[in-house]
Every structure is written in structure tokens, then in C-alpha cells.
Amino acid sequence: MKIEVWSDYACPFCYIGKRHLxxxxxxFEGEVEVVFRAFELDPHANGEPEGDIQQRLMRKYQKTAEQADEMIRYVEQAGKQAGLDLRYRTTQYTRTFEAHRLAKFAESKDLGEQWLNVYSKPILPITLF
Known part of the structure; x- marks a missing residue:
């Protein structure tokens, strides 16, 4: 069986879903091939971080600070239930195009699977050159 997963690094639910998958x-070790595909949720995002995630959620979804905080807590709790320590409150939103390009490069060097876990680690665990 082959599963294609379309995801974006900016999406916490993509990361949580990856863990559940x-x-x-x-x-089913060895019975399923999983292929990750790039999908930019916001291809027009700024290339520089746009401030904290609370402000981003308030702007994007027209939410109050309290509602945005509830969304943040929901994401962090969903991550915790999946065994992840998501610190969504400290997330800085930015464009992910370059991250997807780097993933393709890593894949061309047979480091694609290692790259998929890079954004969950505090230190880059692979050498690309």
C-alpha cells in the first residue's frame, strides 16, 4: 500500500497527524510506503516571521485574544495527546517555501526521511553536504 501525505511545516495538525500515522x-512495518508531498498553506506568506502566533490567529480568523489563546491551548493539548511537546505559543509564522525546497534537496541525497523529523528537533541532526 502507498500513502501520499500532503502537508505544510506551518501546520501543527500536519505534524500531529504524522505522529498518529x-x-x-x-x-504494518515494511508493508506501507509513505510519501510526503509539499503543500504550502499560505504561499503568499511573508518570508520574515510575522510575530507571535496569537496575533496571527487573531488577524487570520478574526478572533479575540482569548479565543486565539484557546486555539493555541487546543493545538498544544492535541500534540500532547499524540506524545508531542508542541510549544505552539512560541511559534513564529513565516513562509515555508524554502523549507519545502530543502526537503526536496534532502530527498535527492537520500536524506528525506531524516529531514521530515528535523523541524521537531532543536538541532539539525543531518549533514547535507
Missing amino acids: EQALAQ
Whole structure:
């Protein structure tokens, strides 16, 4: 079986979903091929960080500060339930085009799977050159 996953690094639910998929597929080791595809949720995003995630959620979804905080808590709790320590409150939103390009480069060097986990680690664990 082959599963194609379209995701964006800016999407916390993509990361949470990746963890759930890994957990579900653990019992089918070697039977399922998973291919990750790039999808930019916001191709027009600024190339520089746009400030904190609370402000971003307030602008994008016309939410109050309290509502944005609830959204942040929801994401962090969903991550926690998946075994992830998401610090969504400290997220800075930016364009992900370059991250997707780097992923393609890593894939061309047979480092694609390692790259998929890079954004969850505090230190880049691979050498690309």
C-alpha cells in the first residue's frame, strides 16, 4: 500500500497527524510506503516571521485574544495527546517555501526521511553536504 501525505511545516495538525500515522503504521512495518508531498498553506506568506502566533490567529480568523489563546491551548493539548511537546505559543509564522525546497534537496541525497523529523528537533541532526 502507498500513502501520499500532503502537508505544510506551518501546520501543527500536519505534524500531529504524522505522529498518529506513524503510530498506526507501526504494526504494518515494511508493508506501507509513505510519501510526503509539499503543500504550502499560505504561499503568499511573508518570508520574515510575522510575530507571535496569537496575533496571527487573531488577524487570520478574526478572533479575540482569548479565543486565539484557546486555539493555541487546543493545538498544544492535541500534540500532547499524540506524545508531542508542541510549544505552539512560541511559534513564529513565516513562509515555508524554502523549507519545502530543502526537503526536496534532502530527498535527492537520500536524506528525506531524516529531514521530515528535523523541524521537531532543536538541532539539525543531518549533514547535507
